[in-house]
Amino acid sequence: MSGLCDTTLIREQPASPAASLTDDEWLLRGMLRCLACQRPMIPARWVDQDGTRVYSCGPACPQRDLVAAEIEDHLFLGALIRDAMVATRCSDADPPVSPDELDRWRATDAYNRRAVLETAFAWVEITATGQARPEWQHDLRQPSVAAQTPR
Numbered sequence: 001m002s003g004l005c006d007t008t009l010i011r012e013q014p015a016s017p018a019a020s021l022t023d024d025e026w027l028l029r030g031m032l033r034c035l036a037c038q039r040p041m042i043p044a045r046w047v048d049q050d051g052t053r054v055y056s057c058g059p060a061c062p063q064r065d066l067v068a069a070e071i072e073d074h075l076f077l078g079a080l081i082r083d084a085m086v087a088t089r090c091s092d093a094d095p096p097v098s099p100d101e102l103d104r105w106r107a108t109d110a111y112n113r114r115a116v117l118e119t120a121f122a123w124v125e126i127t128a129t130g131q132a133r134p135e136w137q138h139d140l141r142q143p144s145v146a147a148q149t150p151r
């Protein structure tokens with residue numbers, strides 16, 4: 001019978017739930033770039049209301065705060081659609097699915113929303129009017145296809 005000092009038991013103890021919850025809550029942490037001020041938008045909360053999670057530039061920038069749940073859902077849906085195209089070898093995929101991209105999606109834990117977003121997007125530019133312009137990983141890795149078309 002193992003004693004209380006058994007190292008295996010100690011290792012199996014879960015990490016602090018409080019720490020992991022707060023770390024994971026902002027799924028787009030570090031991925032949003034504001035085009036108005038050229039700085040990353042940082043996680044924040046509206047303290048004078050109900051604690052709504054937002055991404056914000058702060059008062060020095062005219063950019064409106066983005067409600068986190070809305071921008072996260074919007075981008076996550078886009079990522080899932082690309083994932084589905086890759087998984088089904090969809091012939092309409094634009095750009096076409098490369099073996100490299102197929103490998104990356106296969107290695108992604110589909111239940112980890114942050115991992116799905118990172119597989120889909122290198123970063124996301126936020127225009128001065130609050131529109132999201134994602135930089136897709138598959139565009140970055142296929143420069144011949146991503147021939148800089150205006151959006």
Ligand SMILES: [Zn+2]
Nearest residue numbers: 034037057061
């Ligand atoms: Zn800004």
